[in-house]
Amino acid sequence: MQEIGLQTRFWNDWNASAREHAVHDVSLRQAEVVTGWLDRLEIRDAAILEAGCGSGWFCNHLSRYGSVTATDLSDEVLARASRRMPHIRFVPGDFMHLDFGAEKFDVVVTLEVLSHVEEQAAFVRKLADHLRPGGYLMMATQNRYVLENFNNVPPPATGQIRRWVDKGELRNLLENNFVVTELFTVSPKANKGLMRVVNSSRLNEPIRFLFGNRVERLKERLGFGWTIMALARK
Template sequence: MDKLSDPPISEQQKFWETWNAKMRDPEHLNDWCTKRADVIFRFFRSLRLENPEILDFGCGTGWLSEMLAKFGRVTGVDLAESAIATAKSRCPEGRFIAGDLFKIALPMNHYDVVVSQEVIAHVPDQPAYLERIANALKLGGHLIITTPNKFVIDRSDVFPPQPPEHLEKWLTIRDLKNLLRPRFKVLRTTSILPMGNRGVLRIANSTKIARLLSLFVSSDRIASLKEQLGLGYTMILLVQKKA
């Protein structure tokens, strides 16, 4: 549930400094990160861009920026100063800036691709956040955006409560598409990591039903179908800036 009031930016910064500390070592990247990155790069490769300008908007410790640098020139921004210091050492060929995402100076109509990985649910003004991205993108430029799926979160018991400085504004796929619609055209949509144990997801993720279906369809195919139907924990969208 969204909190009644947003925590001050200074408190949010403290939270993300602590959160990102565990992401400084590549060995701490979990399977969730890896699977999310796999889809991001599948979408990225489909664009067939040559030496693009890339913005990692909310880059954390730069683990994804380091991979993005293989495709083009990377700029990363993040609220947490210590995370940016790690990003600079991890990806020396990139350009990194620490500060408030709403106040950092960004060039207009400059980037070919913006990647926003698990950020939009943690900003106070989601329409303004997307407006910043749209203004930074070239006409026809692309945004790859990922965020947790409120439909799944509301039907799961596996997520512990977070401290009050952790801003949580969860979105459904419909919510996200509505936010994107004024400035972007949605090209591709998927989800990953099917889960949930309440409501319809109790049935969809039943181990008994899965065992029965496995007699006719592989478990990988079943998981893929759930992801395509939007039953995964993380939503991933490829969108394009409108003219």
């Protein structure tokens, strides 16, 4: 089991370098899906929990839909975020050991967190415990099938847990506590094998010119996205 101190140090450094001043297009696509769900479900004035908010880059967007509580191991990064965004309640610490008492939320958002926790089933149960009956879980997590087969990814660093899941594994994890209403992939990415050629900018630029994002969306629906997105209801 990874020591919490090592994880905290890793995520403070990673979020400071990778999320505090810029956000990757993979994360922006995840945010696009989540805000699309919030709009379609007509979520307003909701109590929202973001579990594993990183630098807090998504919190301002979520605050358009209600009051936001955001947690992360990155205590130093959250201290800076709280000064930039005093309207967000930032709670540093290990989500699995945070106690919100009887407080319940209408929506729980968690982006690319599941693969970085030791006990995934317990993490999903805790997400469900913090939701009101009928509340929504909006999750993004890395797609094991695509990362293992079509991408060379550096090994985990000290303090970084890595437990990717595929679509079937994610559905099984969620269905013990939720009714899964949507599950699909987004952001086709590849740096090895045939999918590297299929996703290359040289090939995709003329295709995008002719067809817009339709081909990218097709690859997402076929399961070739870097990220799995899941919408579920308690």
